[in-house]
Amino acid sequence: MSGGSARSLGKGSAPPGQVPEGLIRVYSMRFCPFAKRTLLVLKAKGIGHEVININLKNKPEWFFKKNPFGLVPVLENSQGQVIYESAITCEYLDEAYPGKKLLPDDPYEKACQKMVFELFSKVPPLLLSFLRRQNKEDCSGLKEELHKEFSKLEEVLTNKKTTFFGGSSLSMIDYLIWPWFEWLVALELNEYVNHTPNLKLWMEAMMKDPAVSSLFIDPKAFRGFLDLYLQNNLEACDYGL
Amino acid sequence: VTDDATRTLGKGSAPPGPVPEGLIRLYSMRFCPYAHRTRLVLQAKGIRHEVININLRNKPEWYFTKHPFGKIPVLENSKCQLIYESVIACEYLDDAYPGRKLYPCDSYERARQKMLLDLFYKVPHLTKECLIALRCGRECADLKLALRQEFCNLEEILGYQNTVFFGGDCISMIDYLFWPWFERLDVYGIADCVNHTPALRLWIAAMKQDPTVCALLIDKNIFLGFLNLYFQNNPDAFDYGLSC
Secondary structure, eight states: TTTTTTTOOOTTOOOOOOTTOOOOOOOOOOTTTHHHHHHHHHHTTTTTTTEEBBTSSSSOOTTTHOOOOOOOOOEETTOOOOSSSHHHHHHHHHHSSSSOOOOOSHHHHHHHHHHHHHHHTTTHHHHHHHHTTTTTOOOOHHHHHHHHHHHHHHHHHHHHHSSBTSSOOOOOHHHHHHHHHHHHTTTTTTGGGGGGGHHHHHHHHTTTSHHHHTTTOOOOHHHHHHHHHHHOOOGGGGGOO | TTTTTTTTBTTTTTOOOOOOTTEEEEEEEETTHHHHHHHHHHHHTTTTTTEBBBOSSSGGGGGGGTTTTTSSSSSETTOOOOEESSSHHHHHHHSSSSSOSOSSSSSSHHHHHHHHHHHTTHHHHHHHHHHHHHHOOOOOOHHHHHHHHHHHHHHHHHHTOOOOOOTSSOOOHHHHHHHHHHHHHHHHHHHGGGGHHHTHHHHHHHHTTSSSHHHHHHHHHHHHHHHHHHTTTTTTTTGGOOOO
């Protein structure tokens, strides 16, 4: 899995060559939670891949040819086919590669995972707003909103009576929502799940997953990155290298 | 007369019974573009179904047991399983029912259709805002400009692909997911927004030739009648045009 800890490419960098046959390439950034989704699926399915990190504060011009929105993650295969939007990349990998299926075969169970995904959709922007404001302003309103969103997820687990969001084993939906809960762990904000016991248990179960633990974010590096990123520092994405 | 030509259920109505085996039920509203997506897929795949129309301004209490916020469309099957969000419902139908597949089999082509859907995400909001502005006698030049820009993006895709439809040379899921808003351009009064996008106009013409689209085409006068009542806040708007 080359490149996961490599310096990011920025403006003025040479565009990378063709993707070697037998590999798939992911354009990523070490601390991006959306890209983390794709990395988790690649790891969980044992898919041979290479990683190119992008400096999101100083994007290479050639990167917009890969994704007109200029966002990570982006997948590129040896046929030159490009796939972007994190959820779409994850579903593509599950369909295109053999081995353990992360999405259920049953159409209703698959639809349920997508409905939970929609339920989760307010968490990423909320958590980012919360991190931007910490120590600066009163963020009790945001805390309450986050609590409300976590309670929705708690309800799913309570109704299903299973450890994971897709059932008794870990599946796609768990990997899709995990990166933001990983932030809570890295920033020692686990207290935010004190009122949602099933969610807390889910987090503990996730930490035991081999893909999750092998890709676990380094708390010190993450904190360093976050400080620089929120200041729009061009070096943020390579913090800790 | 389409299969959804039934009066809406509102507050105080009795909850419907379980869905009979062999059928799937759709909670809908005859003029809703999101529900229209699901009706197109049901029609295209020839899926046996029943439609219950909901009075969106006077929702039945029992309807919140089908959807936490009382939105449509919602699918309910005979196993009491509920599926909502229009795109999720459409994919569920394609997966669960045999026959013609609307999403391509190839994983990359499937992913492409999903990426195209993301490109479309501003269109519903912009068309609705244009409609409201025009109906309230407000100016909407900026909104129309923004909408035209979105249409230019879609035009570029068709140009780059050099195909009639968004998924290739045959109609497929992505075309049905886009269609409801294009069908409404005329009745919303913003048909001129495709004046500068010839490939998109060709696509619209091709879509109007599709048997599924045709079967569900909403009569312009009935739609206008609905819109008039809707903007007068008349709760009977949703049943406009029904003969019984």
